[in-house]
Amino acid sequence: MSYDHWDANPSAAFALYAVELWHEHRIPIILTTFCALVVLRIYLHWTADQKPAELLVFPKIYQPEPEALLAPALAPEKKKEEVNNTIAKNDETTTTVEKEKKQQNVPRRIKGELTRKTARRGSSEEAPAPKIQVLIFYSSITANTEKVAKDFAQTFGTSLAAIASEGKECPFLAPKALDLAEVDYDEYFISPPKIENEQGGGPVELFYLFLIPSYNIDTINDNVLEHLQETHHDFRIDTAPLSSILGYSVFGFGDREGWPTEEDGFCFQAKEVDRWMAKLTARKRAFPLGVGDWKRDGFARLSEWQIGLTEVLTLLEQTGGLGEGVAGSGDPLESDDEADVDEDDGEVMFDDAPTDAKATKQKSAGSLEDVEDLGRIMDMSRADGTDAKLTRAPIAIDFTTSGKIQPKVRKATAAIVVKEMVPKNSPTYTSLTKQGYSIVGSHSGVKICRWTKSALRGRGSCYKYSFYGINSHQCMETTPSLSCSNKCVFCWRHGTNPVGTTWRWVVDPPQLIFDGVRENHYKKIKMMRGVPGVRAERFAEAMRIRHCALSLVGEPIFYPHINEFLGMLHAERISSFLVCNAQHPDELAALQHVTQLYVSIDASNRESLRRIDRPLHRDFWERFQRCLDILRERRFRQRTVFRLTLVKGFNVEDEAEGYADLVARGLPCFIEVKGVTYCGTSTSSNAGLTMANVPFYQEVCDFVLALERALHKRGLKYGIAAEHAHSCCILLGSERFNVDGKWHTLIDYEKFFELLEAKGPGGDFSPEDYMGAATPEWATWGNGGFDPRDVRVDRKGRPVEAAAVPAEVN
Structure with missing residues (x-):
């Protein structure tokens, strides 16, 4: 090549x-x-x-x-x-x-006993085994369930102590009984709390038990169920946030005389708790739902339930798990719901559809075409051919579940029953009437204040007479809503009034409420006719209501027709003093003129407010701040008052600066500082409130002086305007009401009604327009504030000299 x-x-x-x-x-x-x-x-x-x-x-x-x-x-x-x-x-x-x-x-064969859960975690053999804490949650109105829960905790603790293997330390801590009306839901039902091992060393794992009586009225059970449901559907929270607990079980008490079967409502609230807990715990139902009749087999069924739980916890102590159950064990759906799921098979079903429509099999619910055609399908499902959009409720679709979209169509035959807030055959009605309340309609009440009785006998009037010129014997204390959205530790209502975050009851017309509370108030005044010491002239004056304190119990602003009710009071020239708890900003913004608007300011920070008021709203602090902003906007249109209730050990120590910041945000006309009144109820005791939490009057004076200094440091012009030592109450006022060196805290009521008639309920006039005469000298700071018309007596009715309480101004 x-x-x-x-x-x-x-x-x-x-x-x-x-x-x-x-x-x-x-x-x-x-x-x-x-x-x-x-x-x-x-x-x-x-x-x-x-x-x-x-x-x-x-x-x-x-x-x-x-x-x-x-x-x-x-x-x-x-x-x-x-x-x-x-x-x-x-x-x-x-x-x-x-x-x-x-x-x-090849894996090694392991011989010997079943291993503990800690051995499988891979930690060292010397690591202390975790303790198991059983928490027993209960709800109670009449205190029956409370007693049963505490007795059950003792007997169950004895049974658990016998479970420990021979020669080993007991792995169970003493069970704790917790009242659902007292606990913080977020602390126990959003994520399991971290509990310290009181015996020292080692972690603590939790096991939840529930003792739930069912009621046909609004109780704490409704709020618990609402919280569990909201937690499951809250996109910010894992759908099973309690999956780390060892397990749970529920026992329900009921009355078969009123609810013969479970379908009729027997133990229905316990069943709901069981269902939602199954979802929140990722199906960790350790033992089936137990039910019992209070009057028949309740305690026998409870004993059987306890034996079954003991066996479950024995297995838990040996293996660290609940074991394997049958197919479907731990499913959050109960038997009746499971039947519906099998029959539905992922399709949209309509029980009231025409025969030909039922015969036509629909496509899969996961199809987009089905979702788009739901409105057309519902129109076709009407047997009478009418427009379903006018008569049918919206379709309820749960978008929080995984898998196929399965819209659950509400049956047209299922009527929505709106219940009464306080039915006449309910334990709440019995308890409130026993406390002296007269229930009007289904959600309103009226009661004679102790200061009304005192004023009728010439033994002293309320602090409102010293501060604002209200005759206590002409004042009616009432509320159009017995329900409240807080569970305050200092509430003297014995914890029996309903609680709720939204209005879901029958709404009585305002005219029925107005006529009912006025009639019942006069009946109670007439009952004082034969009481020794009642003065004839004051008794005659008491038969003409001049003032209304909407602060009896519950949340008056919660009533949907509160403005109409206020209009009826004003039409009769009855002044209105409305107290709210700063948890309903929308209702507060829609409120029309009142003679004086109170807002309870029970804490200066988020944590203190949670501990004291124990609000039901999750966004309670944000609601609280919005209400303060609304008051700031209205400070030149209404007389606004911050009501501070001092509870020693809760909100007194070192909180003057925080309260001053809240005053700077809301800029109220007046600030009332009052020491808490202890009523000695079991509810207060369970909340940690005793006589040691009641401040002395001198301690209230010291706090007021510290608050005044904090306000002046921020450039806020407030001063101590009046006091009522007998009520342990002191009033600070804005300099707007200090004219020529004298405080004018009294109200010109006739002028208020004239302005209201001329301007209308939503008219524009300022608090200065109906400012009254100067505050009487005996009510000013340093003079005690006792009504000179009256005679102060001791507990045996003997006259005593009302000495002024000295206080340092500087």
């Missing part, structure tokens, strides 16, 4: 040379490559056999004789010598190596 063209095209020439070289030497090249691959394979096989002998393998905690497993790593030279010997023996070596590999790869 000629290479004359090499200089002309070097690349082409090189290619021709490479092809010619391959054809001449291809056999040696192939043999050389094959030999190199064989050598490389032998080398890799040799190094692969040597690597496991050089690795340090740590033994697993459940494998015995760790020294035998560590021997190859501790003696590498010996292992190499053995491998060299096995190479010389060929077949024997192969057999030995395969046996060693097989023995190392």
